[in-house]
Amino acid sequence: xxxxxxxxxxxxxxxxxxxxxxxxxxxxxxxxxxxxxxxxxxxxxxxxxxxxxxxxxxxxxxxxxxxxxxxxxxxxxxxxxxxxxxxxxxxxxxxxxxxxxxxxxxxxxxxxxxxxxxxxxxxxxxxxxxxxxxxxxxxxxxxxxxxxxxxxxxxxxxxxxxxxxxxxxxxxxxxxxxxxxxxxxxxxx
Amino acid sequence: xxxxxxxxxxxxxxxxxxxxxxxxxxxxxxxxxxxxxxxxxxxxxxxxxxxxxxxxxxxxxxxxxxxxxxxxxxxxxxxxxxxxxxxxxxxxxxxxxxxxxxxxxxxxxxxxxxxxxxxxxxxxxxxxxxxxxxxxxxxxxxxxxxxxxxxxxxxxxxxxxxxxxxxxxxxxxxxxxxxxxxxxxxxxxxxxxxxxxxxxxxxxxxxxxxxxxxxxxxxxxxxxxxxxxxxxxxxxxxxxxxxxxxxxxxxxxxxxxxxxxxxxxxxxxxxxxxxxxxxxxxxxxxxxxxxxxxxxxxxxxxxxxxxxxxxxxxxxxxxxxxxxxxxxxxxxxxxxxxxxxxxxxxxxxxxxxxxxxxxxxxxxxxxxxxxxxxxxxxxxxxxxxxxxxxxxxxxxxxxxxxxxxxxxxxxxxxxxxxxxxxxxxxxxxxxxxxxxxxxxxxxxxxxxxxxxxxxxxxxxxxxxxxxxxxxxxxxxxxxxxxxxxxxxxxxxxxxxxxxxxxxxxxxxxxxxxxxxxxxxxxxxxxxxxxxxxxxxxxxxxxxxxxxxxxxxxxxxxxxxxxxxxxxxxxxxxxxxxxxxxxxxxxxxxxxxxxxxxxxxxxxxxxxxxxxxxxxxxxxxxxxxxxxxxxxxxxxxxxxxxxxxxxxxxxxxxxxxxxxxxxxxxxxxxxxxxxxxxxxxxxxxxxxxxxxxxxxxxxxxxxxxxxxxxxxxxxxxxx
Numbered sequence: 036x037x038x039x040x041x042x043x044x045x046x047x048x049x050x051x052x053x054x055x056x057x058x059x060x061x062x063x064x065x066x067x068x069x070x071x072x073x074x075x076x077x078x079x080x081x082x083x084x085x086x087x088x089x090x091x092x093x094x095x096x097x098x099x100x101x102x103x104x105x106x107x108x109x110x111x112x113x114x115x116x117x118x119x120x121x122x123x124x125x126x127x128x129x130x131x132x133x134x135x136x137x138x139x140x141x142x143x144x145x146x147x148x149x150x151x152x153x154x155x156x157x158x159x160x161x162x163x164x165x166x167x168x169x170x171x172x173x174x175x176x177x178x179x180x181x182x183x184x185x186x187x188x189x190x191x192x193x194x195x196x197x198x199x200x201x202x203x204x205x206x207x208x209x210x211x212x213x214x215x216x217x218x219x220x221x222x223x224x
Numbered sequence: 225x226x227x228x229x230x231x232x233x234x235x236x237x238x239x240x241x242x243x244x245x246x247x248x249x250x251x252x253x254x255x256x257x258x259x260x261x262x263x264x265x266x267x268x269x270x271x272x273x274x275x276x277x278x279x280x281x282x283x284x285x286x287x288x289x290x291x292x293x294x295x296x297x298x299x300x301x302x303x304x305x306x307x308x309x310x311x312x313x314x315x316x317x318x319x320x321x322x323x324x325x326x327x328x329x330x331x332x333x334x335x336x337x338x339x340x341x342x343x344x345x346x347x348x349x350x351x352x353x354x355x356x357x358x359x360x361x362x363x364x365x366x367x368x369x370x371x372x373x374x375x376x377x378x379x380x381x382x383x384x385x386x387x388x389x390x391x392x393x394x395x396x397x398x399x400x401x402x403x404x405x406x407x408x409x410x411x412x413x414x415x416x417x418x419x420x421x422x423x424x425x426x427x428x429x430x431x432x433x434x435x436x437x438x439x440x441x442x443x444x445x446x447x448x449x450x451x452x453x454x455x456x457x458x459x460x461x462x463x464x465x466x467x468x469x470x471x472x473x474x475x476x477x478x479x480x481x482x483x484x485x486x487x488x489x490x491x492x493x494x495x496x497x498x499x500x501x502x503x504x505x506x507x508x509x510x511x512x513x514x515x516x517x518x519x520x521x522x523x524x525x526x527x528x529x530x531x532x533x534x535x536x537x538x539x540x541x542x543x544x545x546x547x548x549x550x551x552x553x554x555x556x557x558x559x560x561x562x563x564x565x566x567x568x569x570x571x572x573x574x575x576x577x578x579x580x581x582x583x584x585x586x587x588x589x590x591x592x593x594x595x596x597x598x599x600x601x602x603x604x605x606x607x608x609x610x611x612x613x614x615x616x617x618x619x620x621x622x623x624x625x626x627x628x629x630x631x632x633x634x635x636x637x638x639x640x641x642x643x644x645x646x647x648x649x650x651x652x653x654x655x656x657x658x659x660x661x662x663x664x665x666x667x668x669x670x671x672x673x674x675x676x677x678x679x680x681x682x683x684x685x686x687x688x689x690x691x692x693x694x695x696x697x698x699x700x701x702x703x704x705x706x707x708x709x710x711x712x713x714x715x716x717x718x719x720x721x722x723x724x725x726x727x728x729x730x731x732x733x734x735x736x737x738x739x740x741x742x743x744x745x746x747x748x749x750x751x752x753x754x755x756x757x758x759x760x761x762x763x764x765x766x767x768x769x770x771x772x773x774x775x776x777x778x779x780x781x782x783x784x785x786x787x788x789x790x791x792x793x794x795x796x797x798x799x800x801x802x803x804x805x806x807x808x809x810x811x812x813x814x815x816x817x818x819x820x821x822x823x824x825x826x827x828x829x830x831x832x833x834x835x836x837x838x839x840x841x842x843x844x845x846x847x848x849x850x851x852x853x854x855x856x857x858x859x860x861x862x863x864x865x866x867x868x869x870x871x872x873x874x875x876x877x878x879x880x881x882x883x884x885x886x887x888x889x890x891x892x893x894x895x896x897x898x899x900x901x902x903x904x905x906x907x908x909x910x911x912x913x914x915x916x917x918x919x920x921x922x923x924x925x926x927x928x929x930x931x932x933x934x935x936x937x938x939x940x941x942x
Contacts (some may be wrong), residue, residue, distance in 0.1 A: 170568030
């Protein structure tokens, strides 16, 4: 399946519509924004891959503290360098779209928060997550005592099998109780 | 004639009937001794049992439901474990093959795989299907059927993409959400929803009421007054005898004009008359009655079934507040750097507060402090209620004064200039709008004095106080219009009280827009009640909402910072829709029902002149139908109540909540049991003990499954 950078074929468009949660307009807009990021030479290459630094210049991702993790999660490159093809980009937008299901969103949220990619959220993952949430400045960081207390409380609340980590099912169990998650886990171009 | 009636019959009665049937099948227990569903808890169990039977016969079908959850657990197991890769992948492709095209697409969409992998799976599944299908010849008639189905699907998808392409205000909404987050965005989305709502209902009233009347103006042509600028504000003068108001509409059946050469002469014993071969006639009073009724009914259905209403109220007040705060509180829509920093700061503060709360669990409040806070709250509420009652009385007496003025004016011999009279009619709307503007400021001052802990609670209290004020003001106004003006219109020299009341609505809507931009709810109520008297009112409301969006957006962008204490978004949309539904819709329907049922229409204007009540138009038509077809008599005895829809849904929600809670508890218990058994297993034990443990485990599973089945079976019957 190839994507020429200039035009999106009709068949491809309908295939993307059927396999993702995006509407036709959203796919076309995504294509337009993606091609804007390409240099002149890259425009002719099929299945071109844009490096992570350029993706991160998009205004929707620029200030997001999870931007690097988002690129790494949705990237299908073998070097795991966070570079995205157009289809990876569509996957990203589909997971963050309005009509995506809770299962998809919670699955990808779990992978985004799993900073060491081991399939579970352990103490270090949770610590990095909280630091991302509270920001870079010193005033907003939690003290080490507060941090360990917070993470212990989180593990107590959500770790059902008591193995010291939060796995996908436990994560989804917590998420399913919160009605805010679906509306806040959205990015629209 | 028949087309129009069938359409008007279909929408209310079909929708209502299907809702009732669904409720019956889902919730009501069938009789135990008769009928095809005897001995079942609900009728829908018949279907469920059949599905279970199918799954038993063909285990692949049950795998389908679990296939996607399997992939969720092990997202890349298909691709990263080469030994079992092909078998798992083959199984998945097989399962996909067994589904219909639509289900296959839905399942593929819901899988957390990359687009390339999904596309390959789809190709493999459809290839294998083609191979099995090529062995049998598709007969040409089913091929035709497939083509038709494919064409219909293409048509449906293109209609959906057309609807999506009308992305009203997309850029503006994005800017607001990027800067302020999803909470503030919910207000603007609410405005957009209201706009589309109004548009839809305007199309309904426009197509069924305004258009026929415009095409066939009433027989005695109305006298045309001169157009002065004041009409735009007061709605009277030039606008009085136009499609804008109730009085213009005819009370007879409209016939299409037919050309002379098409007409033929019918001579009967008594008379000869011209008959047109194409009998396009339109019964205006009936159309008026049904259109208003249908628009209310459709509004009710849409509000009850709306998604935001369903996703509403949080189920349990959470044991996992910290985990939810950490996992769910980041708003990915915010893109402006300063807003992101603000959000981080907020989250940090909230986490620290929650931690402090968790640590000092029982904060013992001193009795004196509790008493002091109770006194402050009581005082604030007393102020608010007193000011509301004062305003209601003020409006009551002021409207009485205006009414007496009009009476005096109609009786006096020397008449004032009509333009002065019209301008004085604007006094009541101005007074009401001033009250709506100033009194909420007083409520805010009271709330500041009270000093609430959580901002969302403060918002709800403010909303409820405002609502109380608006509802009491509207109640007094309704009494003034329906109780005073409608009862004796000749006292103020009116021939057509409905047109007068319609003009009042128009004035209120315009002045309300000019004065208070926050009062969308007030406007909504006015519009809903006013549509009975002024069918074109939705158009005015549409223009108003359109302008309101841009004005509000400008004000928000220029004046506001991102909120310091963030709002919980899910509740906001629910609260907005609830406020729309309960007071404004229910209140408006009560008033319209009262008007149609009890108040006598004017004798010389409007589509219901010469009837005792508006509802007689409908009754006469039903009697006409019964005369023609006696079988229809028993149909008219069934009254469809939308209340049953709401009750049914509430019951379903309660049952599902209980079920979810039970399942969660069961899961936890089971996992702890398994854990303890595993721990026992780790210690060296004799084979016999191990066997005993395994037997115990099996027994536990059996007990658990049978007890949960028992529970779910017993529940629907309660």
